[in-house]
Amino acid sequence: MTAQTTHTIETAVFDLDGTIYLGDGLLPGAQRLIETLRATGRRTVFCSNNPTKSTATYADKLTGLGIPTDEAEVFTSLAATVKWVTTVMPGAAVFPIGEQPLWEALSAAGVRISEDPEQIDLVISSYDRTFEYRKLQIAFDALWFHKRARLVATNPDRFCPFPGGRGEPDAACITAAITAGTGVECEAVFGKPERGLFDIISWATGLDPTTTVMVGDRLSTDIAFARNNGMISALVLTGETDRAMLEAAPAELQPDLVLESIDELIPLLDSGRQEIRTSS
């Protein structure tokens, strides 16, 4: 390998919502960019903090939108959560406040699930549209009354954006409810921008962060994820972040590249990291 190729973008990691599609509509330029990346021998990886969908669901959605995708190309906060549970707390009885894909991912990894506050070693807070008082009570008893459980969250997001500016309350709201009642803070949060998800993607794909661009629409998760893990960062203005938010953001969340449309990345694919940083 020559010095020239080691400075070229070899892998592109994409956020999904607000980056590749918005709701059920593909965003302009996404298909052209993915096709160009693949046609030039580059690796494409998709990742999402949303723990309410399985990797198979995302692969099917992308494929249905015209971007043929294998499940192995998709990574979510669920994978990082399950990896943490099985390595840091093997054998633990876990109470997941989350939807079916979280329960299934834990069960598939052999994790013991319990709703008995006297048995629960770990409460996992997640994006849960079936959240109810009963679940809050179980978490409260396990964390505060029995003072035995630990608390983690699948992802740090406050809300999940929808087309037209609406959204749904996400995991941070559930975590806040639990912490408000018990005084127990989350000791680990998975998904972007944390290291755990990057480690799993890196291990599975063998990517080199110095030749990888991370493309996303949210500064606090996508751009922070790139910066925390040594990847080139590209913000696309088709989702959550607009120019005013970007200008108001602190220096540590400023991206290397700002794209109005995601396919503006195409002419930059053969640029080196240094060239990208100095040109933006």
Ligand SMILES: [Mg+2]
């Ligand atoms: Mg997004």
